[in-house]
Amino acid sequence: MKCVYFCTVNIKTTYIVKKSNWILAAVLACSCVTVSAQESKGEPKGKAIVQVFSNFHTGFGHDNDDRGFELDRSYLGYQYDLGKGLQVKAVMDVGQSDDVNDYHRIAYIKNAQITWKTGKWTFNGGLISTTQFNMQEKFWGYRYVMKSFQDIYKFGSSADLGISAAYKFSDWLSADAIVVNGEGYKKIQKNDGLMYGLGATLTPGKALTFRAYYGLNEGSDAKQENIQNLATFVGLKLNGFSLGAEYNRIWNMKHVDGSDMNGFSIYSNIKMNKNADLYLRFDDYNGDESGFIAGVQWKLGKYVKVSPNFRWNHAEVDGGNQDSYMGYISCYFGF
Numbered sequence: 262m263k264c265v266y267f268c269t270v271n272i273k274t275t276y277i278v279k280k281s282n283w284i285l286a287a288v289l290a291c292s293c294v295t296v297s298a299q300e301s302k303g304e305p306k307g308k309a310i311v312q313v314f315s316n317f318h319t320g321f322g323h324d325n326d327d328r329g330f331e332l333d334r335s336y337l338g339y340q341y342d343l344g345k346g347l348q349v350k351a352v353m354d355v356g357q358s359d360d361v362n363d364y365h366r367i368a369y370i371k372n373a374q375i376t377w378k379t380g381k382w383t384f385n386g387g388l389i390s391t392t393q394f395n396m397q398e399k400f401w402g403y404r405y406v407m408k409s410f411q412d413i414y415k416f417g418s419s420a421d422l423g424i425s426a427a428y429k430f431s432d433w434l435s436a437d438a439i440v441v442n443g444e445g446y447k448k449i450q451k452n453d454g455l456m457y458g459l460g461a462t463l464t465p466g467k468a469l470t471f472r473a474y475y476g477l478n479e480g481s482d483a484k485q486e487n488i489q490n491l492a493t494f495v496g497l498k499l500n501g502f503s504l505g506a507e508y509n510r511i512w513n514m515k516h517v518d519g520s521d522m523n524g525f526s527i528y529s530n531i532k533m534n535k536n537a538d539l540y541l542r543f544d545d546y547n548g549d550e551s552g553f554i555a556g557v558q559w560k561l562g563k564y565v566k567v568s569p570n571f572r573w574n575h576a577e578v579d580g581g582n583q584d585s586y587m588g589y590i591s592c593y594f595g596f
Contacts, residue, residue, distance in 0.1 A: 307341035310352055312595035314405040321586040346378040369447050371420050381429040388446055389425055392437050392460050393417040393492055396472055400496045400505045401528050403540060405593040406568055410526035414546055416490060416511050418445030436461045443478045454479025470496040485516035501532040522547050536560045549577040566593040
């Protein structure tokens with residue numbers, strides 16, 4: 262038998278406390294986890310979750326004064342397999358405030374969940390990952406460089422408090438359902454309504470994936486309209502090449518009647534060798550905002566990735582056009 266010791270680090274930051282924070286505390290408070298040196302199948306085992314996103318960026322042209330180093334986000338947590346299909350996971354998300362006048366780092370509990378896999382079923386409960394754009398984000402594959410389309414434009418949250426279930430009908434067809442509060446993991450529930458989502462994934466072959474998702478986020482009173490979401494995705498993966506495309510539409514954004522938005526994202530990846538790949542992506546949001554990114558990623562060993570990339574953004578503002586050009590060196594550390 263061997264002991265694996267985990268030391269805790271005190272970080273002075275502003276915390277948004279959620280109801281489920283005792284779950285995270287219980288998981289992370291363990292200072293010693295005893296694990297068998299030679300674990301047999303089905304015995305409990307766990308692993309730490311550490312991911313750090315950082316970058317150096319500089320603007321060109323009229324954005325030339327926008328430059329500096331940035332620690333964009335950190336995920337710190339632990340995942341533990343209890344055996345017999347049961348798993349618990351707790352993750353802390355340390356990032357920046359959405360308020361441009363707030364320069365403090367803010368820590369949120371992103372995940373505090375239990376998962377049970379039995380037969381063709383998978384059940385999740387607690388502060389769980391949502392299903393609205395989880396597949397698209399994984400297929401895009403460069404979250405540390407840029408968020409996926411729906412995450413950038415606030416079509417939904419990547420985690421929320423509730424339950425979900427998924428069923429695999431066959432090797433090529435699966436379906437999932439989710440019921441959560443609807444506010445996301447960064448806010449406590451302030452509305453009485455819930456968010457319901459249904460999704461289906463079709464994989465007719467190893468190379469091709471189709472997915473469709475529909476969500477309904479209830480308004481809390483007569484003054485708030487129900488939010489509706491439609492997300493569609495198709496992905497192609499061949500040897501050393503991938504191509505993904507998604508179309509997304511939201512009705513009554515932020516529960517405002519008639520605030521309807523839509524957009525699409527297309528992204529591709531070409532593997533140059535086992536440690537380097539090239540990627541491209543183009544987004545269009547509601548026809549009046551678009552963006553393009555091109556970059557190269559190098560893997561420096563098992564835990565580090567470095568990606569120089571160039572970004573162009575176009576927006577129609579006050580009857581005119583505004584273009585911005587940025588250069589980034591994005592970095593990732595994680596295990």
